[in-house]
Amino acid sequence: MSAELVRLAAACVLPGFPGPVAPDWVRRRLAEGLGGVVLFAWNVESSEQLAALTASLRAENEDVLIGIDEEGGDVTRLETAHGSSYPGNAALGAVDDVGLTEQVAAAIGSELAAVGINVDLAPVADVNTNPLNPVIGVRSFGADGDLVARHVAAFVRGLQATGVAACAKHFPGHGETSEDSHHELPVVATLEEAALLPFRAAVEAGVRCVMTAHIVVRSLGDEPATMSPRVLRELLREELGFGGLVMTDALEMRAISATVGVEEGAVRALAAGADAIGLGHDLFDEATRSVIAAIVDAVRAGRLAESRLVEAAGRVREVSHLPRAAAPGESVDSSIGREAARRAVVVEGTADLAAGALVVELAPEPGMAAGALPEGPGDWFAEIVPGTNVVRLHDGDVGDALGAAEGRQIVLIARDAYRHAWQRDALATLLAAAPDAVVVEVGLPHWRPEAATSYVATHGAGRVNVQAAAERLYSGVATRGGAVR
Numbered sequence: 001m002s003a004e005l006v007r008l009a010a011a012c013v014l015p016g017f018p019g020p021v022a023p024d025w026v027r028r029r030l031a032e033g034l035g036g037v038v039l040f041a042w043n044v045e046s047s048e049q050l051a052a053l054t055a056s057l058r059a060e061n062e063d064v065l066i067g068i069d070e071e072g073g074d075v076t077r078l079e080t081a082h083g084s085s086y087p088g089n090a091a092l093g094a095v096d097d098v099g100l101t102e103q104v105a106a107a108i109g110s111e112l113a114a115v116g117i118n119v120d121l122a123p124v125a126d127v128n129t130n131p132l133n134p135v136i137g138v139r140s141f142g143a144d145g146d147l148v149a150r151h152v153a154a155f156v157r158g159l160q161a162t163g164v165a166a167c168a169k170h171f172p173g174h175g176e177t178s179e180d181s182h183h184e185l186p187v188v189a190t191l192e193e194a195a196l197l198p199f200r201a202a203v204e205a206g207v208r209c210v211m212t213a214h215i216v217v218r219s220l221g222d223e224p225a226t227m228s229p230r231v232l233r234e235l236l237r238e239e240l241g242f243g244g245l246v247m248t249d250a251l252e253m254r255a256i257s258a259t260v261g262v263e264e265g266a267v268r269a270l271a272a273g274a275d276a277i278g279l280g281h282d283l284f285d286e287a288t289r290s291v292i293a294a295i296v297d298a299v300r301a302g303r304l305a306e307s308r309l310v311e312a313a314g315r316v317r318e319v320s321h322l323p324r325a326a327a328p329g330e331s332v333d334s335s336i337g338r339e340a341a342r343r344a345v346v347v348e349g350t351a352d353l354a355a356g357a358l359v360v361e362l363a364p365e366p367g368m369a370a371g372a373l374p375e376g377p378g379d380w381f382a383e384i385v386p387g388t389n390v391v392r393l394h395d396g397d398v399g400d401a402l403g404a405a406e407g408r409q410i411v412l413i414a415r416d417a418y419r420h421a422w423q424r425d426a427l428a429t430l431l432a433a434a435p436d437a438v439v440v441e442v443g444l445p446h447w448r449p450e451a452a453t454s455y456v457a458t459h460g461a462g463r464v465n466v467q468a469a470a471e472r473l474y475s476g477v478a479t480r481g482g483a484v485r
Contacts, residue, residue, distance in 0.1 A: 005306065007033035009295035011313035012270060014038050014065065014247070015279040015288045020045045022053060025285035027060050034288070035316040036065030038121070038250075040281050041080035041371060047115055050078075054116025065276065065320040067119040067167070067247075070108055072337070073462035074138055074370045078111060083373065083380055083463025086337035089124055089151070090444065091344035091459040093141035098154040100343070103336045105158030105166075111334075112164045118322055119209060121247075123155040125168040125198035126175035131446050132419060135180040135367060138443060138460050143175075145194030149201035156205040165319050168202040170213035170249060172220075172231055181214040181255035182368035190219040200240055208319050209245040210236060212274060214255035223272075224255060227265060232273035245315045246273060250280030251291075262287060263294035270295065271304050275312035341468035344459045346445070351438045351454030353409055353474040356387035360401040360430060361413045362423045363392050377413045377442050377466040384470035395422055398429050410434045411473075415461055416443030424449070440469050 010033040017026050020043060026034075037057065044050050057064050068077050073088020086108055092101045105123070112120055127148045128140035141151040156166040173195030177186035199210065212226040225231040226248050236242050248269050251257060256265040266277045279287055298304040361378035378390035391401045401410075412430055417423040424447070431437055431451040438454040442465060445457035456473070458465040 005296055005299060005309075006292060008306070008309040008313050009292045009299075011035040011316055012275060012295070012309060013266070013277050013279065013288060013291055014067065015283055016040055016281050017284055018042050020049050020053060022056055026057070029285070029288060030057060030060035030064055034061065034064075035276060035313065036067065036320065038278055038280075039066065039068045039077060039117070041077050044077055044080065050115040058116065063317050063320045065119055065316055066117050067121050067278075068112065068117050069121045069369070070112060070117075071122045071124060071139060072104065072108060073460040073465065074367075076462070078115075079463070080371070080373060081375075083375055083466075084337075085334040085464050086462070087341040087344055087465050088138055088460045088462055089141040090138035091341060091465060093147055093151055094346070094459045095340060095343045096147060096151075097343075098150050100336070100340050101151045101154040102158035104340050105155040106161055107334055107336050109159040109162030109164040113162045117164060118320055119165045119167055120159055121167045121169060121211060122159070123152050123166065123168060124170070125152045125202055126170060126173050127195050127198060128175045129192070129194070130176050130178055131444070132178055133175060134178070134419075135182065135369060136175050136177075137416065139369065140175060145197040149197040152198040153201040153205040156202050156207045160206065160208065163322055165208035165245075165322055166202070167209035167211050167247060168199060168207050169211035170215075171199055171210050171236060172196060172213065172217065172225055173199075174213045174215060177215055180368065181249070182253045185214065185216060185224060185255040185259055187216040187218065191217045196240070199236075203240050203242045207242075207244065208322070209247055210242060211247045211249055211278075212269070214249055214253055223268075224259075226256065226274065227260070227268035227272050229272045237273060245275050245319045247276040248274050248278050250278050252280030252283050263291055266291045267294055267298040267304055270308060270312060271298075275315040337464050338468065341458070341460075341462075341464040342471070344465070345468050345472050346457040346459075347454075347472055348448075348456075349452070349454035351456070351473050353385055353411070353438070353470075355385060355474075357385050357409045357411055358401075358405055359388055359390045359411045359413060360398075361390060361392045362415065362417070362420075362426055363394055364415055364420055364423070365394075375463070377415075377440075377461055380463045380466040381411065381413065381440075381470045384467050385474045393426065398426050401430060402433055405434060410437035411440060412437050413440045413442060413466075415441070417441060417449075418444070418447035427452075438473065440466075442466060
């Protein structure tokens, strides 16, 4: 293999790696020209540690692109341990104050810049038109294309003002799907113009990066968007006029890995017009080597033009060179996150909580995008209301919750109850036994139990969302809550 060709191929690949310190293979690959990495929760222990990690990566290759998923709300990497200090998109869309969205994005960007991150894989620009969508939900600003567009543009402006590149995702729009591309290949019949409005707005706002969706849009062809010249060249480049970096969603997702495979997916994505190949959470040195080799082989076989690699590698390098606007260790005021979360809370009925409440958290399986967190809404609620105990249910068995009630006020925390029959059944049973219970919906509030006399919608399940609701319900002094069972 030509050393220069291998270096060009490597410059287009972005793997992940486990742990808070870069392993030897990552350092070696960076020295050999690897384009960048994507960090996940297991790479983050503290701000100081993360700043040291990114500095070590940059010491091997000053052009390194360091990306992370920091959407706010449900999807956080910086604050996985204790939950996000910023509400996610659904809350910001519910408030519908573009100035507030821009401020929140700027605060997130400042935190990222301070630890050496140069690309945030946000904002989610999908219009959540399908209420049963299992992967987007509260990650979207809403179901109206115009609303989503104005908030995507505001988020891009706020984030990029800090020197961190925004990456609008998932092009051309994942909001109409009913399947999760982490598990299978979603297919939709057509692409509505409303789905493109946020991406048009992002391009007009100067977004530096767009991430592809592993979905098939039949009206645009039979290939997943990630590997479709019709989607990436004609629609994104030519029609929308985007000249920045096109990055793939993680190729380890089964929409690609279980169909054409990671190596073939990388080659086809580059040929179609993608520039940066995201491998994902669990593909390391061997997969990186294999993908680079597949790209080189494709060039030698005439399937992929070397000039395409030169173009793609150049776009990766351009984004990695954005000026960083904050120094490691610089403090960031996250109070704008609390303000935004409070403004997003909607309360119906009169619910006043006293100390010593029982929280019953109806907890569905965590989505792949957010991952499992060590703390949950019940824990965060208990931090505000003293003497609170938490019972966490993962199915419809409410016996433990009823047994623990003992005459106390009950708070029922549901998440997307409209999508989960077991949650609706559990709420009906619990409300029949405790009609004065307060229902707090931390997902999308598309369904409200008729028996609920007090109903609260947070528009997100992040820590700051849940605590904003608790503060509305309880006016006492916040303390650490009780035990979780």
